[in-house]
Amino acid sequence: MDRAIFEDLDVVIVGGGICGLATALALHRKGMKSIVMERSEALRATGGGIGIPANGWRALDELGVASKLRLNAILLEKVRDIFLNGSKRQEELTSFSNIGEVRCVKRSDLIEALAQDLPLGTIRFGCQILSVKLDTNSCFTILHLNNGNTIRAKVLIGCDGANSVVGDFLELKPKKLHSSCAVRGFTYFPNGHGFAHELVRARRDNTLFGMAPVTDNLACWFVVHQWHLQDSKVFKDQEIIKQMTLESIKGFPSEKIQLVKNCDISTLTLTHLRYRAPWDILLGQFRRGTVTVAGDSMHVMAPFVGQGGSSGIEDAVVLARCMTRKSIQANNDPKEFKGQKLIEEAMDEYVKERRMRLVKLSTQAYLIGSLLDTSSSLLKLIFFVLLGAFFRDQFGHARYNCGHL
Template identity: 50%
Template structure:
């Protein structure tokens, strides 16, 4: 069986690519095993990045490239269609909405060639009884001994199962997303617009002067027979749902590029499971959604994954011992301690982020006044400054 001396990362999403890049910047070689046959840079349309995420991107050395792709967002405008209330809040810190393709491609391009191996789907992970090294088995029947494994394999993570983490749960909500292009330019302000009516929420963020990202969060319908794989069905259903929304919202959905329309269930790892969970075992750990998938209500899941990458690589570089002759290689010695430190430094950050996200989501979906009241009280008591999470600084690499 092949023995892999490099750090093996499972999954080439935002988190896996950012982790590989952070390790590369610390001189630690890694290989990323991705189940898809090519880079997954067309899903999910766009992603909002607040100042905590920009700090992490700066550490990864890609912030300046990405700034060229998206305009800064200056304020939040929250409109309640039910009672006509409008609230305007200046955006604290740097906020931009990136096309996911730009983010994924930029992270990928910054990696040494051949770091990512495509078409490698992890099937299982076990500890070898003799060596206690992790053995990774892939669905093509191949297996490798890996010295160090980082699971960045998303919401249905096989590495998280190996760590015995509790299963992720589904919010009673789903999200539709898309990108709309205005060839002659849109006239929207550089703002994050949120329009709410009862338990429906539409968000709109300009990416540049022509391209706009939008999302719609709506209650999940059990035994729904609509075909959410069909972009035209997504468009029709969303237009029906938002028939009482302003005309410019309808028009935005009508002109959305069908290729960018997607529907997703919203998953989360319960904050109390995050608090109690054990996120590393020996030289195996998790990062990104595999560790802390959360709803999109604060738009922080991706940025939290970028922060993980910086903290993880910093700890590995500090604690691991290395061969310095050529490229540094992590040895087993120190890795366990590095992972313990990483989990310790990330735990309360992700518990608080996911608790605030959870309560915000529950408030949006609360059916009774009592539930709404409880969510509001907890949010006010626990998160006095609702934007406090963007002040977090993951530190230097």
Template identity: 25%
Template sequence: MTRGKVIIVGGGIGGLAAAVAFHQRGLRVEVLERAAEFTEVGAGLAIQPNGLRALDAIGLGDRVRAGGPAEPLAGIRSRRGDWLVRNDVADLKRRFGSWATVHRADLIDLLRAAVPPEVLRPGIDVREVRPDGTVRHSGGTSTADLVVGADGVHSVTRRSVWPGLPGPRYVDYTTWRLIAPPRPVEGSVETWGRGERFGHVPMPDGRVYCYLMANAPAGSRIGLDELRERFARWHRPIPDLLGSADQDAVLQHDTYELPPLPAYVAGNVAVLGDAAHAMTPNLGQGACQALEDAVTLAQAVDTLGVRAGLAAYDRARRPRTQEIVRRSRQAGAAAHWTSAPLTALRDAVLPALPRTFFERSLTPAYTWTI
């Protein structure tokens, strides 16, 4: 497809990556974003090898690697600090490639700078997307040869095109993210308790990206003081990281997963990222899969045309992403057990399992190439 117009609904990581990929292939692009500006208020983001290869496809991988080299997850500890799982970090990097850690806002800025500013339309509230490529929004009506719904877990695009499908489901735990001031930490580590967990990831500038998850009813709002109290007796440096954090730096979001869609395309419309396959954060693959979606979609449509390209995109992406949604759900399930006997059994059994047991859940994600 050497000519044509693409409207992208949503200016997050997946939407902007798609904009870059289509722009580089010579298509006219228009990105409609509801927020008043193209930015991201999130915290840190670990880009795994497959996500970096997707960024390589649009010429940005090395810039991310240079700015934020990182290590794979070193392993999982108990709340007392005992190792439950130890990963061979050097072997993971040798087998799969490099990791990087960036602030979400920095990645958004990098993607945004790779497209002409005139294609970005902030402050546009999309109200309906039709399979024929018509988009009704607060600025009027637009049409395109292809519409890409990259508008997140509560996607207007998805609801418009598939109104009868089930919506996202709450997975019974909420997530907090924050960036703590600079402090030495022992690599990227996750700690499991009973129905709650804590992870920390060092960032290139010395700050520490932290994420916490805990079983809670949807809509629960828990502040930093309560988090400090809940995790006060966990192993160090967890209490220290929370103690040094600023309340204004804490973001809380309920965790949702999208039931499997029967298709990611309909007519002249495709969905990608969380709009297509919102997943739990347990494998850290949400942004990476959105990046894969974006470059795969642009290549397929450019090579085959809209209809054939969309069919090829659906064949390539739906089985892979839905399998990763399933693996991600399973990977974190045991962290949210609340039974004392079950969690004690978990903590006794995990250290005895072979390393290959855990690697089987990681390999399919890391080995992707376009």
């Protein structure tokens, strides 16, 4: 039997998803070493497409991976909103020209691009964190792993998603559920699809359909609908997911239905939409000792503003900048980031800089999600009024710049 190992590490990142890898890469670009603990046995290079608006591309440029991703992602020129009401159809067209770069990429391409630029050995696979505790002797944190090993971390960054063990350590308020679920998938066109370079969003009652080309031969799409699912096995049965999706979009334009009919069934995913309430982000304590969170662990939100992934990449840039800036101010080599108080100050700066940005994003996503959730005409009117009052520029969030690394 292998003996359990006790190890001291400077910076530990829990979770090897988009935000975890982006955080590790941001720190690496600034000369700081980190270790990413990923519970799966390989990169989680699965899932559907992910929309990246202009702010996300600015952050990816700072990380040095944007150029390779652009090679396999069409530049979208506009968004076409279609409102279906019985036999009536209304369209609105909005140009992206004054917003900036918007593209949809394969999530696997993004994950792999981030991982490829990390030093060998940065990611440790098959490492599931069972618990996080405070070391009363050093004031750093003790991580207990599923393999029996123990790690003491000077800096701990939770990027382990909505069900974050690090978030539990910080005693964050539990996430909430929308009444809607989302299906995402890809459809391949060997001879080309011929779609316009635009994001299309079609709404009918409480169902939302979205589609965008990724390349000339690939399109990604999603459907948001109020499925009331009793059997958890449905989430893993892709044939049932496809049939449920087709049933939910009856009455939509035929080309949308064909997109789902012809999809690559192996790419289908079904998720229940979750969010951290805007008021919990406003009031949440996102730092305890030398522990903080980023990405979905901090601000999981439904995909209605398309900022879930990009906001996590912004987190990575800002956190790395704050940590190295504090280190340089103290005349230390960034590779030797020492001092608990210094780390805490850096994390407090990071949380302060990110908080109001995330409150605004989560509020906009929450209002749009609530609009889809409710069947009450009065509540719909209230949500419309609030969106019009606070988010008249519906794509204003894409103009944000998180700054240089």
